[in-house]
Amino acid sequence: MSALLDVEAIEVSYGAAQALFGVSLAVGEGEAVALMGRNGMGKTTTIRTICRLMRHHGGHVRFAGQDIGAQAPFRVARMGIGLVPEGRRCFGPLTVRENLVAAARPGEWTLDRVHKLFPRLHERHGQAAATLSGGEQQMLAIGRALMTNPRLLVLDEATEGLAPVVRQEIWAAISALKATGLSILVVDKSLKELKGFADRCVVLEKGESVWQGAPGDLTDEIATRYLGV
Numbered sequence: 001m002s003a004l005l006d007v008e009a010i011e012v013s014y015g016a017a018q019a020l021f022g023v024s025l026a027v028g029e030g031e032a033v034a035l036m037g038r039n040g041m042g043k044t045t046t047i048r049t050i051c052r053l054m055r056h057h058g059g060h061v062r063f064a065g066q067d068i069g070a071q072a073p074f075r076v077a078r079m080g081i082g083l084v085p086e087g088r089r090c091f092g093p094l095t096v097r098e099n100l101v102a103a104a105r106p107g108e109w110t111l112d113r114v115h116k117l118f119p120r121l122h123e124r125h126g127q128a129a130a131t132l133s134g135g136e137q138q139m140l141a142i143g144r145a146l147m148t149n150p151r152l153l154v155l156d157e158a159t160e161g162l163a164p165v166v167r168q169e170i171w172a173a174i175s176a177l178k179a180t181g182l183s184i185l186v187v188d189k190s191l192k193e194l195k196g197f198a199d200r201c202v203v204l205e206k207g208e209s210v211w212q213g214a215p216g217d218l219t220d221e222i223a224t225r226y227l228g229v
């Protein structure tokens with residue numbers, strides 16, 4: 001059976017500067033995959049390419065068996081890729097509720113279900129998104145992605161800039177999502193949390209996927225060599 005997401009040897013450039021030189025990764029149905037690598041190794045570029053916010057000039061991106069290389073971002077969102085972007089990017093002047101409703105597509109995820117996952121969003125439903133704390137904005141960004149009823153949830157820097165206690169809340173929520181069988185691709189700085197969460201890890205080095213395996217096989221030597229820890 002083919003994977004839900006299949007990224008094969010993609011090459012991506014910013015103008016004349018090539019950033020990705022062959023990144024391959026797959027996410028199966030119900031699988032949680034961690035995308036790892038030091039700063040500037042190509043994680044965000046890979047995610048933006050999967051979501052069609054960047055174009056690749058080599059390789060393939062397939063989702064649910066279709067080549068999505070020529071699709072517009074809104075189309076892949078409709079096909080079922082839900083992005084939680086780096087920096088959250090909630091619509092600041094809109095209320096929490098408006099941010100969620102604006103993203104809604106028919107499916108199991110409704111406002112009620114998002115409120116159950118993040119009661120804080122329910123409490124603050126009438127508040128402008130710009131006035132939320134960082135943690136609440138991340139909950140909103142995740143809730144907004146869920147409202148699209150994705151088959152694959154993609155999180156770029158899942159807990160960046162958040163206090164430790166809030167990070168734990170976010171990891172608990174993402175773990176609960178994984179337990180429902182949702183497929184997840186996640187980038188984060190915390191190796192410990194990623195290893196505890198992911199079924200598989202993919203490591204990028206200078207725009208190439210250089211190592212893939214189970215978290216248990218990610219040795220200290222690999223972590224030192226590629227992740228600088």
Ligand code: ATP
Pocket residue numbers: 014017019037038039040041042043044045046
């Ligand atoms: P970080 O953890 O710092 O976000 P990353 O692994 O997500 O890093 P990318 O942001 O994908 O890495 O960057 C990959 C490469 O592409 C880097 O060499 C970076 O300098 C380059 N790059 C990223 N964005 C741009 C841009 N807008 N214009 C030109 N080069 C860019």
